[in-house]
Amino acid sequence: MRSQQRDELPQHLEKRGIHALIHYAVPPHLQEAYREPNMRRGNLLICEAIHDEVIGLPAGRDTGLFQVVKDDLAIRELFQ
Numbered sequence: 001m002r003s004q005q006r007d008e009l010p011q012h013l014e015k016r017g018i019h020a021l022i023h024y025a026v027p028p029h030l031q032e033a034y035r036e037p038n039m040r041r042g043n044l045l046i047c048e049a050i051h052d053e054v055i056g057l058p059a060g061r062d063t064g065l066f067q068v069v070k071d072d073l074a075i076r077e078l079f080q
Helices: 008-014 045-051 065-079
Strands: none
Touching (some): 008 065
């Protein structure tokens, strides 16, 4: 999921028993293991914009409708 409130949303969801994650705190192209000599923030603007908004929600083949509705309501609550 993408949200301009990426840092607030996982905390809000955790309080409601929904485990959400920020998978990479630093964009891959800025991580030391992948960094190119001239690569810095601002080189890949679209990648960085998406990265700054993406969080992971619990989802899988066995995620039921109840969990999806619970997640949806909790997310909507933050934005009201």
